[in-house]
Amino acid sequence: MRHFLTLRDYTKEEILEILELAAKIKRETKNKVFKDYMPRNTLGMIFEKSSTRTRVSFEVGIYQLGGVGLFLSSNDIQLGRGEPMSDTSRVVSSMVDMVMIRTFAQSKIEEFAKYSKVPVINGLTDEYHPVQLMADYMTIQEAGLEKDLVVSYVGDGNNLAHSWLMLASKLGFELRIATPKGYEVNQNILDEALNFAKESGAKIIIGNDPKEACKDATVITTDTWVSMGQEDEKEKRLKDFDGYIVDKEMMKLGKPNAVFLHCLPAYRGYEVSEDVIEGEESLVFEEAENRLHAQKGVMVWLSRQINK
Template sequence: MRHFLTLKDFTKDEILEMITLAQKIKAQTKQRKFVPYMEHQTLGMIFEKSSTRTRVSFETGIYQLGGVGLFLSANDIQLGRGEPMKDTARVISRMVDMVMIRTFEQSKLEEFANYSKVPVINGLTDSYHPVQLMTDYLTMIEHGKDKDPVVAYVGDGNNMTHSWLMLAAKLGFELRVATPKGYECDEGIVKEALEIAKQSGAKITFGNDPQEAVKDCDVVTTDTWVSMGQEDEKEERVRVFNGYMVDETMMSLAKPDAIFLHCLPAYRGYEVSEETFEKHEEVIFSEAENRLHAQKGIMVWLDAHRNDSND
């Protein structure tokens, strides 16, 4: 059985298989052909962190695949009252066919997966957001930015950055990361990504100058400076991240046809200017829609590989 916890668990070919599935299912959806790839199956959706896109995309996605989604807030189940994660996993996984979890610590997700009898999907943790990267790469393909792309990530060294590291390392493209000093990526995750990159030929660089990172790149991407749970750091983060806002001056350093990606929600005037956001809104909201289609590809792929081993 395979879980979808981080992109480092998959080969390049497996990642591309999921993307190809997503493209196929998206095309069918656009033709109003809802193929019941997961007929009568149930997706348990556990939310310890709130979300707009994650809930709507997974709940709609499993329905379009012929199944049903169960929204399970941590406050509504025994997990929120102190039941051990492993016990919750052993109960829920005997009643549903697949589980998506959006939580804080990666270790909690991994513990659930370790005790689960069904595939588990990472809907977001503080360490990784792999479903978003599948979405972003699908969007890059649709906009012709998947052939030896140069991607610049500008902002906080957070779960989005870590996931970009893994995608670049696995697929073998160039990624430039620019973060303020003191807000770099996790050293352990960086080390893992660089080891994988040696095999794929990916070029991954790190620095503190966003202009240098963006120069002549094909894709510019960023994320909020203040993630959930960091609200008390907002004033300090806004001060430290001064100069990291992606605006038209910064975008002018990229290639003329470069695209801008944002996983949303976007805070105009902070990580991105209003002008830049609106100029690239078609790509950004295509990216948002692609959460639905990319995740359907992931779910169908996992369902087809239930008898596989992660080893």
């Protein structure tokens, strides 16, 4: 059973195959051609973390593929009352065709997948956000920036940074990550990415200087400095991340055609300035829409693996 828990589990060829499928389905969608790739399929969507883009994109996506999405808040199912993840998995996966989970620890989704009878998709954990990276790279492809790609990630060494490490190390492009001291990426994940990079030829640079990281970059990206569950750290984080805002001066350090990406929600004036996110270099809202199309590619690809 193939799951989509982290890009670690996928080859370069598989990632590009999914994105090619996503691009095909997107073209059809834009032409108002809705094929029943997953007729009468049910997607169970378990949310232990709230979301805008994840819920809308998966629910609309499965509908456009011919199926239906079932929203399951942890407050509405027995997980919220302490039922073991393994029990929830065996019950839910016996009634649906696919499951998407947005939760906290990566270990929780991995436990669910272990006992699941159907494919499981990671809609976000504290460690990884693989569906976001599929949308990000799809946006990069559409902008024609894959050749000699240099991505600079500025900010917190969080699930986005970890997912960029996995994507770069699998596809073989240059990735530079600049974080404040004390907010670096997980060392085990970095070591794993560096090992993958030996085969793909990826160049991974880790440091603490955002300006150095952004020099001659083709893509500059960031994420919120205060993620869900970190609200009590807000004042400290705002102080520690001083100088890491992606503003016009930061963007000027990149190549003339450099673009800006952000997974959203964005907090203008903190990790990104208003004039950047609303500027010509911003592909943020194209990127957000591509969550829908990239995730349709993931769902259809996974459904096809079942029949192989």
